[in-house]
Amino acid sequence: FTTTGPNGTGIPMSQFFGPGTDQATATSFEFYFNKGPTTGANPLPNAPLVVYLDNVQAVSDSIWGVAGGGDIATASNYFGTAPNGVNAAVDFDNIIGAASTITVASPITLGTVRFSSANTYTLSGAGPITLQTSTGPALLEVDLATQIINVPMTVASNATFTTQNGGAQLTISSPLTVASGKSVTQSGPGTINYTSTISLQTGASLTFGNNTSPTALNLTLGSVATVAAHGSGQKILLQLGALNFGGTTNGWQ
Secondary structure, X not given: OXXXXXXXXXXXXXXXXXXXXXXXXXXXXXXXXXXXXXXXXXXXXXXXXXXXXXXXXXOOOEXXXXXXXXXXXXHHHEEOOOOOOOOOEEEEOOOOOOXXXXXXXXXXXXXXXXXXXXXXXXXXXXXXXXXXXXXXXXXXXXXXOEEEEEOOEEEOOOEEEEEOOOOOEXXXXXXXXXXXXXXXXXXXXXXXXXXXXXXXXXXXXXXXXXXXXXXXXXEEOOOEEEEOOOOOOOOOOEOOOOEEEEOOOOXXX
């Protein structure tokens, strides 16, 4: 299904909103439906046209809008505005046709990062990324395929790292720091794979829900790392390059 923009260009309904000249803003728009000719060689029936618009909602997320990689801070790369700030949400949807790299060259704060693409997005750069919300948990979500965050990241609010199906995988390949008193919880049937250093500050906690191999796990006073119960399923194997205790000797469960 396509729509016709102000310049007469057919665009997919999924790309209807955004900053382009053939897109509508989220604040004001009208729908025009042309049934086609009712006379001529191939006339269409001159009958009423009934249109149902269901589940219409305003979306405040920043949605990646180019069919490839680019800079996370460039506004023209989005349907909407470039995300940066406490509670900011960004969606990396199925617009890319092949694996693509999103450059994170400078510090950015996000509340929600959601990947829903059959192709791999790699977030890469010096960053860092800070995950922070004003209320409720921050969210990293992978709906499909393998998605990669190769940017140093700090969890500054309680956070959930989640996968939506068994084939979904999030790989965190740069250092992850969980701030004092904050927690990271894993959910969903897929895999969260840590391949770099994890540091838990005072009173912080993190739960491992599947086999993974971080290069080091650094614990400080009152921090807790937990391997989730496997029940009747396969045992979870955690392979560490190093396990460091700073001021505590009982931070492992």
